Amino acid sequence: MSDLPKANQLYHTIEHRTPATDWMDTPTVIRKGIYCYAANPKSLEALSAPNPREWNPVEEDWKLPDNWQEIIHKGFKERLEKFRSFKVFMDICVRCGACADKCHYFIGTGDPKNMPVLRAELLRSVYRNDFTMAGKIMGRVAGARPMTLEVLKEWWSYLFQCSECRRCSVFCPYGIDTAEITIMGRELLNLLGLNIDWIATPVANCYRTGNHLGIQPHAFKDMLDFFVDDIEEITGVRMAPNFNKKGADILFITPSGDVFADPGTYTAMGYLILFHYLKEKYGLEVTWSTYASEGGNFGFFTSHETMKRLNSKMYAEAKRLGVKWILGGECGHMWRVIHQYMDTMNGPADFLEEPVNPITGTRFENAKSTKMVHITEFTADLIKHNKLELDPGRNDNVVLTFHDSCNPARGMGLLEEPRYVIRNTCRHFYEMPANTIRENTFCCGSGSGLNAGEDMELRLTGGLPRANAVKYVHEKHGVNMLGCVCAIDRAVFPDLMRYWVPGVDVTGVHELVGNALILPGEKERTTNLRGEDLPGMEDEADE
Amino acid sequence: MRLEQLLNEHTEQIVTKWFNALAGTYPLNTAQFLKSIPDTFANPVGNIARQSLRALFAELLAANDHKSLTASLDPLIRVRAVQTMFTPSQATAFVLELKPIVRQCIAETSLSPEVTADLKAFETRVDELLLLAFDVFVNCRETVYQIKASQEKSRFYRAFARAGLVREDPDADPDSASS
Numbered sequence: 050m051s052d053l054p055k056a057n058q059l060y061h062t063i064e065h066r067t068p069a070t071d072w073m074d075t076p077t078v079i080r081k082g083i084y085c086y087a088a089n090p091k092s093l094e095a096l097s098a099p100n101p102r103e104w105n106p107v108e109e110d111w112k113l114p115d116n117w118q119e120i121i122h123k124g125f126k127e128r129l130e131k132f133r134s135f136k137v138f139m140d141i142c143v144r145c146g147a148c149a150d151k152c153h154y155f156i157g158t159g160d161p162k163n164m165p166v167l168r169a170e171l172l173r174s175v176y177r178n179d180f181t182m183a184g185k186i187m188g189r190v191a192g193a194r195p196m197t198l199e200v201l202k203e204w205w206s207y208l209f210q211c212s213e214c215r216r217c218s219v220f221c222p223y224g225i226d227t228a229e230i231t232i233m234g235r236e237l238l239n240l241l242g243l244n245i246d247w248i249a250t251p252v253a254n255c256y257r258t259g260n261h262l263g264i265q266p267h268a269f270k271d272m273l274d275f276f277v278d279d280i281e282e283i284t285g286v287r288m289a290p291n292f293n294k295k296g297a298d299i300l301f302i303t304p305s306g307d308v309f310a311d312p313g314t315y316t317a318m319g320y321l322i323l324f325h326y327l328k329e330k331y332g333l334e335v336t337w338s339t340y341a342s343e344g345g346n347f348g349f350f351t352s353h354e355t356m357k358r359l360n361s362k363m364y365a366e367a368k369r370l371g372v373k374w375i376l377g378g379e380c381g382h383m384w385r386v387i388h389q390y391m392d393t394m395n396g397p398a399d400f401l402e403e404p405v406n407p408i409t410g411t412r413f414e415n416a417k418s419t420k421m422v423h424i425t426e427f428t429a430d431l432i433k434h435n436k437l438e439l440d441p442g443r444n445d446n447v448v449l450t451f452h453d454s455c456n457p458a459r460g461m462g463l464l465e466e467p468r469y470v471i472r473n474t475c476r477h478f479y480e481m482p483a484n485t486i487r488e489n490t491f492c493c494g495s496g497s498g499l500n501a502g503e504d505m506e507l508r509l510t511g512g513l514p515r516a517n518a519v520k521y522v523h524e525k526h527g528v529n530m531l532g533c534v535c536a537i538d539r540a541v542f543p544d545l546m547r548y549w550v551p552g553v554d555v556t557g558v559h560e561l562v563g564n565a566l567i568l569p570g571e572k573e574r575t576t577n578l579r580g581e582d583l584p585g586m587e588d589e590a591d592e
Numbered sequence: 593m594r595l596e597q598l599l600n601e602h603t604e605q606i607v608t609k610w611f612n613a614l615a616g617t618y619p620l621n622t623a624q625f626l627k628s629i630p631d632t633f634a635n636p637v638g639n640i641a642r643q644s645l646r647a648l649f650a651e652l653l654a655a656n657d658h659k660s661l662t663a664s665l666d667p668l669i670r671v672r673a674v675q676t677m678f679t680p681s682q683a684t685a686f687v688l689e690l691k692p693i694v695r696q697c698i699a700e701t702s703l704s705p706e707v708t709a710d711l712k713a714f715e716t717r718v719d720e721l722l723l724l725a726f727d728v729f730v731n732c733r734e735t736v737y738q739i740k741a742s743q744e745k746s747r748f749y750r751a752f753a754r755a756g757l758v759r760e761d762p763d764a765d766p767d768s769a770s771s
Contacts, residue, residue: 075619080676080677081676082674082676083676149621149625150625150629150634150635155622155625156634156635156636156637157636157637157675158675158676158677159618159619159622159626159637159675159677160619160622160677161619161620161621161622164621482633484631484633484634485633502740502743502744502747503740505736505739505740506674506675506676506736507676509674509736510671510674510675513636513637513671514633514636517632517633517636517640518633521632521633544739544743547735547739548670548674548732548735548736548739549670
């Protein structure tokens with residue numbers, strides 16, 4: 050008789066229930082598909098960041114300095130003293146649980162340590178142990194625990210499973226911003242050289258050449274020139290964008306993803322078409338910069354100092370070129386940095402004017418201090434004053450829904466402007482359910498430097514709540530396009546849709562503008578910016 | 593009375609128990625969340641699971657074909673295939689949980705020979721469902737690997753293109769760039 054076990058015996062050996070242990074007793078497993086690769090030491094060296102060395106998160110030895118606990122303790126103390134909000138957020142949480150089920154990573158992965166309250170507890174437990182009387186005396190009874198290597202690894206794992214999207218903060222009755230706790234936690238990890246490569250290398254590139262990909266000025270210009278050729282083929286209009294033009298009215302800065310990665314490239318073509326139109330019709334001079342060639346700022350995911358260093362080029366370039374104010378493209382975290390930090394970090398930009406749209410006379414009050422205006426606000430203002438001639442019929446193949454990108458929506462309240470532009474450039478627009486849009490928007494699942502290839506399972510599970518809402522409007526209204534105003538969204542949504550909602554493509558808002566805008570002297574267009582036949586033009590395009 | 597009629601009366605009870613068994617494969621806090629939030633958009637995993645299990649149970653009773661069973665399995669397995677806390681066997685084992693639930697449900701009923709035969713056939717269909725779950729799971733994992741592979745290909749393609757090492761071809765697609 051065979052020694053092989055019977056099927057039911059085998060079945061009973063499968064343990065498919067996870068242990069019901071207390072979170073402090075549940076060991077952290079750094080799993081494939083969830084973690085990102087460690088920072089390349091060369092990138093840390095380029096930034097003079099601490100402890101550059103080769104290391105691997107799944108190996109036992111993380112090659113930490115001998116006094117790493119002291120470094121964390123001192124770093125923690127320094128930040129508690131420096132940032133009042135951090136101290137308050139450590140103290141006031143009553144663990145009511147309002148945030149617990151609001152995180153897309155918790156909803157998608159099912160891992161309780163991704164509940165924002167628990168992710169914050171990872172730091173709070175050490176805070177109590179090191180800095181509170183109750184924690185020092187009562188230890189674990191008071192929710193305190195000492196900083197050990199296991200705790201450090203747990204921090205690293207879960208602080209890089211937070212996209213700093215701030216959805217949890219919308220629901221916190223105390224207004225605790227868990228993203229800020231993640232920001233501080235990542236700063237502390239960076240003191241030990243524990244960054245991920247998807248953040249550290251773009252930061253190093255950006256510091257060196259001005260953009261995440263390390264593209265040099267001539268290549269940046271070449272890419273935009275390619276778009277100029279493509280636009281001429283589609284519209285018959287040759288345009289000559291300004292580069293580094295001194296004395297231009299406005300400096301335009303956008304994430305480099307728009308210049309180098311589809312489908313963001315079509316959004317970049319939309320910007321070019323808009324700027325050409327404004328130059329021809331109203332004489333407005335907008336210039337691109339090959340130095341400030343990156344709106345994104347992965348320094349924001351590293352430390353305040355790094356964020357400041359990378360951001361400084363925006364004002365420096367505006368000053369060098371002598372423009373009146375700055376216009377910013379469709380980006381996510383770039384806007385949180387601009388709106389909430391730039392003015393105090395690198396301002397005041399008293400050499401710039403308070404932004405006024407020279408074509409409409411509109412004063413952009415909310416940008417009075419930063420001197421930087423969001424392009425959808427600018428375009429919405431132009432449309433409102435009938436300054437753009439638009440043919441929304443050229444987007445009739447698009448059945449659109451709109452994803453509010455986390456940082457513009459929650460970080461600066463940009464909710465209506467993109468929708469106003471969309472409604473004027475696209476005739477088939479359907480909103481996703483109310484608890485998944487506007488300030489309640491669900492993250493793409495890949496923000497804050499987590500848009501690497503190796504953590505795809507984390508990205509797909511984190512993006513599930515967003516994809517689930519897209520699937521609903523796809524099935525109900527036939528939505529075939531997901532609009533957004535963020536370069537990371539545009540880079541990651543195609544993969545997310547491929548897995549969860551095949552049949553839905555991704556676009557930036559200014560791609561719609563580029564298609565709809567009627568340029569002076571243009572030929573009859575037969576295709577959109579992607580080279581796809583326009584509605585009713587299928588026969589003409591074939592000829 | 594045949595098995596289908598017997599079980600039809602208990603559909604809600606069986607689907608709820610099956611769902612609870614599935615929720616039990618998650619950590620305690622997660623299981624509570626999956627069970628308690630009815631909103632489809634706030635709790636997508638819980639709602640996808642409920643819908644899938646309800647549809648699967650109806651299809652098993654009706655002895656539907658593999659195509660419709662696969663269609664109902666897909667949304668749920670698609671979720672569990674990327675939840676890395678599960679091994680492949682853990683991700684799909686919930687299918688087998690239905691057998692003891694059904695047996696428990698009819699435990700106090702004296703079974704006629706027809707019902708016993710029906711039960712055997714039903715349990716065979718559950719076994720087949722497990723095999724289908726394996727197919728769907730592998731299909732989902734392959735999609736993940738394809739996504740990862742396309743990303744890598746496209747990264748190298750762009751790098752080569754920037755270095756001027758790619759032949760000019762307006763129709764070139766990184767995904768199809770094999771040379």
